[in-house]
Amino acid sequence: MEKDDQFLGKHNAPNKILENEGSQLFGHPKGLMTLFFTEMWERFSYYGMRALLILFMTAPIATGGLGFNDQTSGAIYGLYSMAVYLLALPGGWIADRIIGLKKSVWYGGIIITLGHFTMALPGLLALITGDHGAKGALTGVDLYSFFMGLILIVIGTGLLKPNISSIVGQLYPENSSKRDAGFSIFYMGINVGAFIAPIACSTLAIYDWHLGFGLAGFGMLMGLIQYKLTGKYLSGVGNPIVPTNKKEKGERNNLVKGVWVAMLLIAIVLALFFLEILSIDPVAIAAVSNTVIAIVALMFFLYVLFLGGLNRDEKKKVLVVMILFVFSSIFWSGFEQAGSSLNLFAERFTDRVILGWEVPAGYFQSINSIFIIMFAPFFGAMWVALAKRNLEPSSPLKFAFGLVLLGIGFLVMYFASKIAASGDMAAPSWLVITYLFHTFGELSLSPVGLSLTTKLAPKKFVGQMMGMWFLSIAMGSLIAGRIAGGASGGTEEALAQMPSQYMLIVYTAVGAGIVLMLVAKPIRRLMGNVH
Numbered sequence: 001m002e003k004d005d006q007f008l009g010k011h012n013a014p015n016k017i018l019e020n021e022g023s024q025l026f027g028h029p030k031g032l033m034t035l036f037f038t039e040m041w042e043r044f045s046y047y048g049m050r051a052l053l054i055l056f057m058t059a060p061i062a063t064g065g066l067g068f069n070d071q072t073s074g075a076i077y078g079l080y081s082m083a084v085y086l087l088a089l090p091g092g093w094i095a096d097r098i099i100g101l102k103k104s105v106w107y108g109g110i111i112i113t114l115g116h117f118t119m120a121l122p123g124l125l126a127l128i129t130g131d132h133g134a135k136g137a138l139t140g141v142d143l144y145s146f147f148m149g150l151i152l153i154v155i156g157t158g159l160l161k162p163n164i165s166s167i168v169g170q171l172y173p174e175n176s177s178k179r180d181a182g183f184s185i186f187y188m189g190i191n192v193g194a195f196i197a198p199i200a201c202s203t204l205a206i207y208d209w210h211l212g213f214g215l216a217g218f219g220m221l222m223g224l225i226q227y228k229l230t231g232k233y234l235s236g237v238g239n240p241i242v243p244t245n246k247k248e249k250g251e252r253n254n255l256v257k258g259v260w261v262a263m264l265l266i267a268i269v270l271a272l273f274f275l276e277i278l279s280i281d282p283v284a285i286a287a288v289s290n291t292v293i294a295i296v297a298l299m300f301f302l303y304v305l306f307l308g309g310l311n312r313d314e315k316k317k318v319l320v321v322m323i324l325f326v327f328s329s330i331f332w333s334g335f336e337q338a339g340s341s342l343n344l345f346a347e348r349f350t351d352r353v354i355l356g357w358e359v360p361a362g363y364f365q366s367i368n369s370i371f372i373i374m375f376a377p378f379f380g381a382m383w384v385a386l387a388k389r390n391l392e393p394s395s396p397l398k399f400a401f402g403l404v405l406l407g408i409g410f411l412v413m414y415f416a417s418k419i420a421a422s423g424d425m426a427a428p429s430w431l432v433i434t435y436l437f438h439t440f441g442e443l444s445l446s447p448v449g450l451s452l453t454t455k456l457a458p459k460k461f462v463g464q465m466m467g468m469w470f471l472s473i474a475m476g477s478l479i480a481g482r483i484a485g486g487a488s489g490g491t492e493e494a495l496a497q498m499p500s501q502y503m504l505i506v507y508t509a510v511g512a513g514i515v516l517m518l519v520a521k522p523i524r525r526l527m528g529n530v531h
Helices: 031-058 068-087 087-097 101-119 121-129 140-170 179-205 208-229 246-274 284-309 311-338 341-349 361-388 395-421 428-456 458-484 490-520 520-526
Strands: none
Touching: 031 087, 031 101, 031 121, 031 140, 031 179, 031 311, 031 341, 031 361, 068 140, 068 284, 068 311, 087 101, 087 140, 087 246, 087 458, 101 121, 101 140, 101 428, 121 208, 140 179, 140 246, 179 208, 179 361, 208 458, 208 520, 246 458, 284 311, 284 361, 284 458, 311 341, 311 361, 311 395, 311 428, 311 458, 311 490, 311 520, 341 361, 341 395, 341 428, 341 458, 361 428, 395 428, 395 490, 395 520, 428 458, 490 520
């Protein structure tokens, strides 16, 4: 479904406790099932809310939405999806240094649940009070619960997401042949949750947006309950590092104090915002954030290259990571249109009536998961078969294929948007074909990303290079939200320009793919002994 293979952690210490046959189920540690269902419900909550997010923001106030324009909604969507990936970095750091992996997953899940229920608060209040009056006014409760809920979900996901994958790695001895199979089972949970959630949450949202948000929170709550009930199967893994001397205890205490200070500062900023003392412009913040991320990335790579104490071969490999950072950002800036501009296209310009019933637009968000489940095994087998014949493409070429396939998907959307611009409704098949090509692109590029980054990274910069991979996804997600603001046809002028907006994405993605194909051989030489 997504970039979850990029959340593979570095916590892969062998575990003798799990060698015991009594702790196994179908040849795998029972703890894998605990993590499978926790992740399944977490992804249920995430993708259930994501299917509704931009639709809720752009929906008229009279229908229970927020009534934001497309530019504001796209910027908020981009900032939200960017923050989810950025906070994975401090989330992993807190787990490593302070509370451990298991507690990070537990506390992260609690915060996510609170976030979804906070977003559902206006609907819950109406249910409790019986006041289901006119939806013609936007109240402070609506806005504050929405933004506070998003913030809590971002924080909780940052704690849970990077660390639950790391625990999966700890379930197996370091060189276990079953480890890859274990991750494959784990990822199936991701896609099961991501497939069911948009359908379930979008169905309830027909009656009230907040019911959809509430169901997403209920999903995470179910994940927490089973995590706690079956937590005994995770005994011996994911525990915090215990300080062994006074110096280490002092360092840990200082880290804890630093986290509390950071939380206090965030709380102060939020209080100023909610009290309307501080004004926030999401569009401006999104634009500034793009620049900040680009500068941070450039400065980091320059520091590593010139001040990192690396030898010549290591510098060449870091240069490859730097190049792929750019192309990765381009890919995710297009791929992440799924939850924004393509979601709006499904709602506004797609004929969704089947047998007299209008299919909710959010249902289309399940298509990618279906295709992942269908085609991931095929792609895996295809690469193996090509490798046996010495025909497997190099990693840079796989990257390039992913970009070209992404562009082909948007070429399909170009023709679909021409239909919409003419005043007709597009058939659902246009979106289905687009998501098919995007899935092929994801399967070509996504699994390569983290693997290549970890192989190319100098030993003393492995964790930081993984952070840069997350940063490329964050940057792409932010750009995606900004693009969506102008490519979603919210006004007559925007609708007329929508085909050219999609064609611009085609030129960018396919052009980037062709450039990468042309420089694939030089990049391959820079990679040295890494394949």
